[in-house]
Amino acid sequence: MYRLVFTQVLSRFDAEAVHHLTVRLLRLLSVLPVVKRLLYGWLAPRDESLRVQAFGVHFPAPFGLAAGFDKDAGCFEALAALGFGHVEVGTITARAQPGNPRPRLFRLPESRAIINRMGFNNAGAHAAARRLRRSRSLPAVVGVNIGKTKVVPENEAVADYVSSARLLAPLADYLVVNVSSPNTPGLRDLQAVELLRPLLTAVRETAGRTPLLVKIAPDLADEDIDAVADLAADLGLAGIIATNTTISRAGVSSAETGGLSGRPLKSRSLEVLRRLHRRVGGRLAIVSVGGVEDADDVWARLLAGATLVQGYTGMIYGGPLWAWRIHRGLSRRLRRHGHTSIREVIGRSAVGETA
Numbered sequence: 001m002y003r004l005v006f007t008q009v010l011s012r013f014d015a016e017a018v019h020h021l022t023v024r025l026l027r028l029l030s031v032l033p034v035v036k037r038l039l040y041g042w043l044a045p046r047d048e049s050l051r052v053q054a055f056g057v058h059f060p061a062p063f064g065l066a067a068g069f070d071k072d073a074g075c076f077e078a079l080a081a082l083g084f085g086h087v088e089v090g091t092i093t094a095r096a097q098p099g100n101p102r103p104r105l106f107r108l109p110e111s112r113a114i115i116n117r118m119g120f121n122n123a124g125a126h127a128a129a130r131r132l133r134r135s136r137s138l139p140a141v142v143g144v145n146i147g148k149t150k151v152v153p154e155n156e157a158v159a160d161y162v163s164s165a166r167l168l169a170p171l172a173d174y175l176v177v178n179v180s181s182p183n184t185p186g187l188r189d190l191q192a193v194e195l196l197r198p199l200l201t202a203v204r205e206t207a208g209r210t211p212l213l214v215k216i217a218p219d220l221a222d223e224d225i226d227a228v229a230d231l232a233a234d235l236g237l238a239g240i241i242a243t244n245t246t247i248s249r250a251g252v253s254s255a256e257t258g259g260l261s262g263r264p265l266k267s268r269s270l271e272v273l274r275r276l277h278r279r280v281g282g283r284l285a286i287v288s289v290g291g292v293e294d295a296d297d298v299w300a301r302l303l304a305g306a307t308l309v310q311g312y313t314g315m316i317y318g319g320p321l322w323a324w325r326i327h328r329g330l331s332r333r334l335r336r337h338g339h340t341s342i343r344e345v346i347g348r349s350a351v352g353e354t355a
Contacts, residue, residue, distance in 0.1 A: 002319030007109075015114070016105040019069075026075035033137050036081050040138050043083040045327040049334050049341050050085075054285045054307045055211035055238035057173050059141055061085035061327050062342055063298050066289045066310035067145035067176065067215075071121065073128045080140035083324035088310065089128070090145030091178050094163040096124035097150055100183060104258065107316070111252045112293065113262030114313050116245070119183045120147050125164040132171035144172035145215065146203075150184050157190060158202050169207040177203055180217035180244035182259045188217055193227045200235055211238035218243035218268045218290060225272060229279040239285030239307070242272045246290075262313035266291025270304060277305030281347060293318070295329025302342065303349035 010018050029036055045061035052059045064086035070076050073089040080087055099121025106115045122128070125146070132142070146164040148157050161177060169175045177200060179190040190196055196214070204212050214237060216228055225242075232240055245259025252264055269290025276286050288306035292298060293314045301309045315322045330342065339345060 015107050023075055026078040029078040030075050039081040043324040045085055047331045052342060059085050062308050063326050064310050066312040067091055068312050072123050073131045076142050077136060077138045077140050080138050082320055083327060086141035088143035088145050091120050091147040092122050092125055092128045093120050093147050093149040094125050094160050095149045106256050108252055108254055111264055112317055113260055113264050115254060115256045115258045115260050117183045117258030125167045129167045129171060141173050143174045143176055144168045145176040145178050147178040148184060148187055154186055158199050161199060162202050162206050165203045165206040169210040172210055174211040175207050176213045176215050176241060178215045180215050182247045193231050197231055213239040213241055215241040215244055218246045218272055225275055226279055229276055233280045233283050239287060240276055241287040242276055243269050243290045263291050273304050273306055281305050295326045298326055299333055302345045305347040
């Protein structure tokens with residue numbers, strides 16, 4: 001049904017307009033507690049074998065929604081009610097900003113992909129903090145993804161991130177430093193270890209006991225991935241999220257600028273995951289994101305060493321029951337292979353075993 005609605009109706013409208021309408025509907029759902037609880041009771045993962053613990057946080061299931069959808073922390077409870085094991089909100093910047101000029105979001109249905117050059121459009125850290133402080137009626141696991149305000153120069157980036165972390169870390173189950181979006185000028189330069197070390201050190205000190213992760217780009221050279229992984233382990237971070245969108249256009253016909261996500265990113269994201277697991281597996285949690293479409297993809301990421309898996313673009317093409325279908329598929333796979341816990345699957349292919 002959703003595929004028909006998407007091809008015949010939604011695809012005829014501007015992609016960002018549809019996104020904003022969806023967010024408004026989810027915010028409406030968020031203030032309807034009875035409906036929200038009914039949906040949560042139906043769609044939220046209940047299978048005890050899917051439970052995962054990562055960096056001291058208990059997740060009801062391994063698959064969650066990546067940052068980029070709920071930019072302002074306005075509908076994370078409604079998204080949890082749709083079956084996501086966790087919801088990462090943001091990217092949030094210290095100051096409110098409008099983002100880049102429209103149009104800035106483009107669908108590529110033939111490639112099951114999207115291109116965005118949103119530019120961290122959000123209402124700022126103070127507004128997000130107000131929403132996150134509101135009492136919750138559902139046990140949603142919420143990560144908060146923070147980025148650099150566009151107008152802030154590079155030499156003030158540390159203070160800018162710290163400002164966001166001071167407000168948002170106490171309200172988050174985990175905090176993510178995003179230095180990998182291609183849509184803020186100069187942001188990816190912060191992935192260089194000599195710039196990244198003081199940034200992560202300062203944010204870690206500000207975050208206190210809140211687990212801190214860093215999100216990296218798929219376009220990093222392999223030796224730079226190793227360097228960031230070693231730095232994250234050296235600083236005692238909780239984990240690495242790999243990967244953000246790519247500036248590569250391999251396998252797609254569009255020349256639009258911005259970050260590409262979806263199916264074309266699948267292969268590189270899996271490569272980066274395997275490299276990270278070889279480098280820091282067992283020391284850091286790895287959250288794999290990029291090109292995840294179904295339960296098979298999530299299963300493959302878990303086998304390759306991911307502790308958690310995220311998606312976003314797949315929901316655009318898969319609809320509101322997407323997360324529920326993925327977790328149902330994972331439960332069936334566990335039973336089929338004779339496992340009693342998803343934890344038994346994590347990293348099995350990385351050590352030469354089969355599942």
